[in-house]
Amino acid sequence: MMYIDNILFAIILLAGIGFFAKNVKKLSRNIKLGHDVDRSDNPSARWNNMAMVALGQSKMVKRPIAGFLHIIVYVGFIIINLEVLEIIIDGLFGTHRVFSGMGSFYGFLIGSFEILAVLVLAAVLVFWARRNILKLQRFASSDLKGAPKKDADTILYFEIVLMSLFLIMNATDLSFQALNSGNIISKHINPWFASLDIVQVEMIERIAWWLHIIGILIFLNYLYYSKHLHILLAFPNTYFADLNAKGKFDNVASVTKEVKLMMDPNADPFAAQPVDENAVPAKFGASDVTDLNWVQLLNAYTCTECGRCTSSCPANQTGKKLSPRKIMMDTRDRLEEVGKNIDANKGVFVPDGKSLLNDYITTEELWACTSCNACVEECPVNISPLSIIMDMRRYLVMEQSAAPQSLNAMMTNIENNGAPWQYNQMDRLNWKDEN
Incomplete structure (x- = not known):
């Protein structure tokens, strides 16, 4: 009977870890659908960030x-699950509390785990x-409803x-209680x-x-x-978060060159310029998840849906439709949809007539x-919803010329007058004569 229990435990353990490994592989595949971006610079700052x-x-x-309570849950849940190592050894080899031979130190560990379990429950x-x-x-906001709202309660x-099972397991372990330690x-x-x-x-x-x-493996x-x-x-x-100062956006090399x-007064606009095919992207900006970079897709999967971003967003606070949390959730949902499409079509994405823009995120939200x-x-984990918003705006402006009327007027003025205002260049210095 003991050997049957050990074999059953091994099968459940391998199945749980195997299914997890399969999902990790799928997760990695989906993130790599984004285009490449180099985040290998300044490793010391990145390690410090992490x-x-x-x-x-x-x-x-x-x-x-919220921060203090989260630390209790985070530290408690991680430390308590160190006992999983003992459970795995006991399950595979038929032992019982194999580490109890450590004496008083074992009692100190289990005692600490029990206190943490109560704190986590609270x-x-x-x-x-x-x-x-x-x-x-x-x-309770409208962008957090349905499955995402239920998910938080499920966790x-x-x-x-x-935590309750951990305490009951200890309370009903007569040999452990007889030790009167821990x-x-x-x-x-x-x-x-x-x-x-x-x-x-x-x-x-x-x-x-x-x-x-089994609950830990399901979790x-x-x-x-x-x-x-x-x-x-x-x-x-x-670790891979953007280390640049906030507000600094990446430039498209071909546009910067133009x-x-x-701006160069000595340049000949009619002279032939060398063509660098690598400098010109296939698409300006992003209309779908595969147009984003892999760090942005990693951001989408990392989102905690805590809503701190949305609660601090001035646009959202003034009643605008924008919710940065929804931007990240929509990006993740679309990425999952693309991943399932690839799975269903043997590793190849078959166009489904959908995109992140319009089908998930509206232009009203972006602007x-x-x-x-x-x-x-x-954001408590250094996610940047803004980078996705700006890339999608870039697509609207540079690929579809679909900017709001006020922005189009400003860009027309810059093109014609060299300034955002609708004044003739010859009149730009008239203000000095008014004083």
């Missing part, structure tokens, strides 16, 4: 209550109340169940089962043990379909953006 923002949660604590309950009772505005329920919390839960006989208590412990490890594989994918992707996302030529960088500043 250490401070992803590991240190430095941007989370800008909102102290923090998760507060998070649930903020979403479902207090209904904070950024969790909270997962964490409640897993059972700081579970010893107070153990009396709940006093009316049961030993066989029943041992059965509950085994059921809790199996459900705990691991649910990550791909959940906003909690940021648990894994926050680290590479912060502008410099126009509502003030490009103030508030969303970039607020």
Whole structure:
């Protein structure tokens, strides 16, 4: 019977890890659909970014209550799951609490885990109340509804169940309770089962043990379909984040060259210019996810849907349709749609008549953006919705000449008058005569 349990455990473990690996491969494939961008510069600054923002949660604590609670859940959930190593060894080799031979240090570890489990439960309950009772505005806005809204609650329920199973597993483990070391919390839960006989208590412990490890494997594989994918992707996302000063946009080399030529008084506009095919992109800007770069697609998968970007967006605050959170969610949803198309057609994308622009993100949303960088500043994992907005605007202007009338008028004035205003160049200095 013992060997059957070990074999069953090994099959479940391999299936869970195998399915996760398959999804990671698909995730990597989808991100690589974006065009290449070099983010290998200044590795020391990038490592520091990752250490401070992803590991240190430095941007989370800008909102102290949510930040503190998030740190409890983050640290607690990660540390408690260190016990998974012991569970895996016990499951594969038929041992029981194989690390208990470490003596008092083992008791200290498990005791710490139990305290953290209670803290995680408390923090998760507060998070649930903020979403479902207090209904904070950024969790109740129209862009967060349906599956994304349910997903957040599902994650909270997962964490409640897993932490509860951990404590019940310890409370009903009679050999562990007999050690009287490390059972700081579970010893107070153990009396709940006093009316049961030993066989029943041992059965509950085994059921809790199996459900705990199976629950962890289900949670691991649910990550791909959940906003909690940021648990894994926050680290590479912060490492590969743009290190340039906020507000600095990338330039198209071919356009820059043309502008410099126009600005050079000694240049001959009729002289033949050498053609650099690599300098001219196939498309200016982006109309679909494959026009974006791979870091922007990584951003989309990393989005935590916390809504800090949207709650700080001045356009959104004044009633405009724009929500930076929705921009990231739409990009991810479209990327998933493209990925499923490729899977269904044996590795080749078959045009589906859809695009990120118009089918997911409207021009009204794009032109509502003030490009103030508030969303970039607020994001706890260094995501840049603004970069996607600006690339899509670039497509509208340079490929479709579809800018708003006021912007078209300004560009016409610059072209004709050398200034944004509708004044003749000969009259540009008349202001000095008015004083």
